[in-house]
Amino acid sequence: MKKYITTLLLVFLSTWLLAYGNGDSPQDSIDSFPILNYILKADRNTNPSVDHSKFDILHQTFDSAQQVTAACLSCHTERDKEIMTTSHWLWQREEKIEGKGVVPLGKRNILNNFCIGTMGSEATCTRCHIGYGWKDKYFDFNEPTNIDCLVCHDNTGSYKKGKGMAGLPDPSVDLNFVSQNVGSPTKENCGVCHFWGGGGNNVKHGELDIAMLDCSPEVDVHMTTEGEDMSCVDCHVTDKHQMSGKVYALSSENKDRATCVYCHTDKPHKDNILNDHNARVACQTCHIPVYAKANATKMIWDWSTAGRLDDHGHSMHENDADGNHNYLSIKGNFVYDDHVIPEYFWFNGIAGHQLIEDKIDTIPVQMNSLSGSYLDKGLNMKSSAPSKIWPVKVHRGKQIYDTENMTLIQPKLWAPNKGEGAYWKDFDWDKASRIGMEYVGLPYSGSYDFVETEMYWPLNHQVSPASESLQCIDCHTRPNGRLAGLTDFYLPGRDFNPFVETAGISLILASLIGVGFHMFCRMVFKGNCKISEEK
């Protein structure tokens, strides 16, 4: 008897141990999972191949920033042609949008629900353009010396573009010093625009934050200065100035992606079940459990309250308890939040967009829409891979639209001086709308109101350490799981068929009651039941 019990226990225990000894441990070091296409920090040769301070041409007195570009191009002779085909230069790229054909799409012509759009306000917006002098729609995109090499290649940290100067450098910049110390783009170079999109640090993306220049692994496990200290271009691998990866919020076609699997392979986990999840779950979903981990990001922007001035008729601002703006006269009300839990959507990499000429047909207006559903797989697949569950920042807004034409309005927001009709100077929506729409060549009826909008920002950065990634139970759970909102599929641990549950539990209860009653009778009658004897 003992022998049998021992054997049973052994079988039981070994199954248990086998099950436990097989998992991914959060303490895994970087050596314990496969990495491709990447040189570890310890193995990198960071000595520059060229010392630009030895070139006489960079010692000349530069009268303008364009002269620096000319100097660059005198050696890097064909680089201008590369630059001029990039979306960093053009601020648009040809993208096929479902139902709308091939459309040039980008910051040059698209509307969002942050600062609405660049059109009419170029001179301030193009502070983030890699060029010089884009102050209006007549900018010459074919002039090589309009390229700003320094904004990306400055390695001194001293280069900056001037406010409202259409991309020209601030007069304080020492062009000789900067041009003699150029190199591969660092995260400061990318961050100066990509951290500050939407008018403030971390406002737009929620996971691109100046804190990532020097952060802990908890904020960003890749870029942390305590670890690999990776720069943007380590993932956004670049050839001929074409950077891989493009913002998902503004890209209609699923191509040219910078992906996790490029380095991590498609089987990064030891546990096959986790690897299998990647068929329908993006890496980001589990590995970016929260965003805006260091600084808050903007969640809501309500333009309709803009224009309230102080007692002296001046523009003003109010802060919330955390010190973030919650009101600006020029922009309206905001809600910021940090450590935000993403919303989750099916996404196949294909996005739709509300173009400026499009009629408003849904409220809230979908500034962009992520294509995807559970059934977008196998033979029904719309993209090159099935839809996956993605973590998304949803930015909700309320912005100006034309109530007669039922289109969004591109108001003129910025001008150097008062009286030119720019809203940020004159606080007159009607005038700003009239001038703005005239500038883009679209009709404006004269009646406007504010409409709710939503914009979707799939998350990619601020990857957490493995120990903080989502656990099974975060989604595979009955109430209030992370995926409670995605109801178009059966999720084990969350879903059940009410009929089967009721039937199953009834069966078990019935059998327990039946057995209990039977046992009771046996104990009571002890084999002397008169009734059954008669029978």
Next chain:
Amino acid sequence: MKKVYLYKRFERFWHWGQTILILLLIFTGFEIHGTTDFMGYASAVRIHNIAAWVFMVLIVFAVFWHITTDEWKHYLPTIKNMRAQLDYYIVGIFNNAPHPTKKRTLSKLNPLQRLTYFALKVLLIPSMVITGLLYMYFNYPLPGIEMKSLELVAVIHTFIAYLLLTFLIIHLYLITTGHTVTSNLNAMITGWEIMDDDEVKEIVTEAVEEAGMKIKPIDDENDSVGHDEIKNLVIEALKETEEKVDKKKLKGQKGDHHIHDLMKPKPKTKKEE
């Protein structure tokens, strides 16, 4: 009262292996289903998958064993005695009525057991294996025959799990309805089951008939003689054993002692545990 060697070693191994695996699968399965929260979801999934594979291996061995030993015949459903068996559980059991279906090495299952186990082996377990495999390999569809949703698979898998749990409850109870509360359990552990003398006689007779039939072709001339001789020998042996057992039978004693004492006079020697 006698003890008869009813369940062979592999049969018992298979039964108890199955027991552990089904218990593991039920515990982890309902954790995965979201009903319980004991061991953590990841562990539950791991244990469930490993237990499932072990179970499938065990099934392969069991199928092989059943075919090669002809034991599968025990599970052929029959309606003979089914009414009697039902009556026994509903009425007779309360009045110490004898079991209507005698257990014999050639037919150790009563008609209700036959039907239940047949359904279990032919319907429930295979459905569980098939839906389980579909569940595991849902992510690797063959082009063109991709399943639309996991839902149907999951719902069937869950429903059968409830049926199995129901079976388990009733099964656990019914094993207490043997000669003593634990005699069926002991039989499945040791292989030896206590039986009435009548039952034993039948078994012997059957065994002799079987043996006789097998001997026949070898010794054609002494055919009937040989048969009878063996039969008589066995019956004599049986009587002797009966007498010995009668002397040692400890009336009024229950449980292990009773069983333990009964083991010793068996003609077939058995190792002490």
